Amino acid sequence: MTGLFATDAAARAFDPLWDEILAVGRDPGTGGYRRFAWADADLTLREWFTGCAAARGMDVEIDRNGNLWAWWLPPGWTGEPENAFVTGSHLDSVPDGGAFDGPLGVVSAFAAVDLVRARGITPRVPVAVTCFVDEEGARFGVACIGSQLSAGALAPERALRLRDGDGVTLAEALRAAGRDPAALGPDPLLAKRIGVFVELHVEQGRALDLVDRPIALASSIWPHGRWEFTFSGEANHAGATRLVDRRDPMLTFATAVHAARGTAEKHRAVATFGKVLVAPNGTNAIPSAVRAWLDARAADEATLTALVAEIETLAGKAAAEGGIGFASEAESRSPIVEFPPEPRAKLSAALAHLGDVPVIPTAAGHDAGVLAERVPTAMLFVRNPTGVSHSPHEFAEAVDCHRGAAALAEVMAAWVR
Ligand SMILES: [Zn+2]
Structure with a gap:
């Protein structure tokens, strides 16, 4: 049994996108990334995201909290997107972070759109590629600010008062980036819009290496x-x-x-x-x-x-x-996040050609965990041979990244057809 998407086709979709952002925010000394929310590297990556969407004819929407959405709507769709297949991750990093934590999910999402389109598949439901802002909390000290605000888990008044190491408040940083701080708040459209949110992420541990498998599904996030x-x-x-x-x-x-x-x-x-x-x-x-x-x-x-x-x-x-x-x-x-069995079963079925895909917990927080409170979510992990993360040594083999993008395309195709 084979899948719809070959690894070499995934490589052709994934590699050029990956190469475009490899140097952004990288410290030439340590090789680590410094991509902090609303600072220069982050703004460059947001422009890159917008460019990727434009190149694919996807409309970009910036929601009230600054999260980015690139929409691929079914032909003839009018009005607000509903019940969408949403996939993406984040583009910010911890201080001296690695290349994969976050960007792997965003690059794979655009690559998956390309792969699914190249197969001539027309979606029945809207598809969105997303980038949630300030996932790592490296600048203002609170993680998953974008998804927490949208899910109503973080009060805007509290978020706006947060300060970075230079004393700059989030409100000031937003204004400097041309955003309106008063806009922050829960996203009333979230539950209606998202049919499922699938976040692909580099594994932050060695569970997959230990069982010699490239891809896993998430069972839970540890409390x-x-x-x-x-x-x-x-x-x-x-x-x-x-x-x-x-x-x-x-x-x-x-x-x-x-x-x-x-x-x-x-x-x-x-x-x-x-x-x-x-x-x-x-x-x-x-x-x-x-x-x-x-x-x-x-x-x-x-x-x-x-x-x-x-x-x-x-x-x-x-x-x-x-x-x-x-x-x-x-x-x-x-609290513990238990990813719901229903979307996971659909993902498993879409990946049946890979054999029994391991289902593993993670001890790291993610936007998918925050959003799980409000909408169905699932996660795909890509093997990290050393398990090192939040470090310049964070790594995934290119072939595993391609397998990840292909797996995400399988999941997307199965969901939207
Ligand atoms: Zn991450």
Whole structure:
């Protein structure tokens, strides 16, 4: 059994598009990408998106939140698009990010449109290629701003007040890019418009490499959250204070770091302390306080709750033993996203020629996860042989990218015919 779309045809559709944006926002020193929302590289990529749409006779619409939609409407379609097959991803990056996270989904989406058209297929329902703005949250500190605003998950007043590292608010950045900050808000058309949203994404892990398969479907996004841990001790002289007289919160924090690792292993989850603030942060001073942020993710809600509770208990116990004050506060928590079985079954059927396509969870957040609250969504993952992501070393083999574009075209063709 073979599919409609050969890998070499997908290569011819995919490669020129991919090459067009390869240099945009790339730091020549590190090779990493710096494509931050509403800054120069992002604006260049938005122009590129508009050009791709124009070259295909697709009308571009910029929604109230700045997300881009390129429409391919069925012949004779009049009025608002409804019940569309929507596919795309994002074009922004983390600081020193890789080439694939985001752009792979947008390039594959345009390539899929080309492949489906080249087969002479006329869609029954509208097709849209999308780019959701500011997915990574690299500039303003909140991820998936474009999709969250449209889904009504982020209040526009809060979004507009967010500031980047230079103190520029999102409102100011929007104005500088010629956008109207007052336009931000939930998209009332979202649910009516989107029949399904399919996001193709580079895998951010090694699950596919480990089973030697190029493509997977997503089952779920792990629930995850951030907790602020505060350890309070007593500042004192690093030389003159006897060890037995110290109340050193750094020691308790170190215990908490190990507790997080051990507890995560036990629950087959992940837990990371990646951000720490030390007061007074002097080389020759015992710290008075350590504030640290725990990022924890697990396969289900109960495991995540148990994981964090155990880390808190172990940290609290170590604090009590060392005469250290301890407090923990949840800063944010994102519930599990279970991608619905119905669109996934249709995708599976469209990819039957690939054999049993693996269905895997991911521990990374995505626009598809945000939109899953409101509309049917599904995700396709493309193998990442090292699993490295959010790094210049993020990678997918060219042939796997072509297989991904072909798979997306199969899914699109099956859905819209
Ligand atoms: Zn991404």
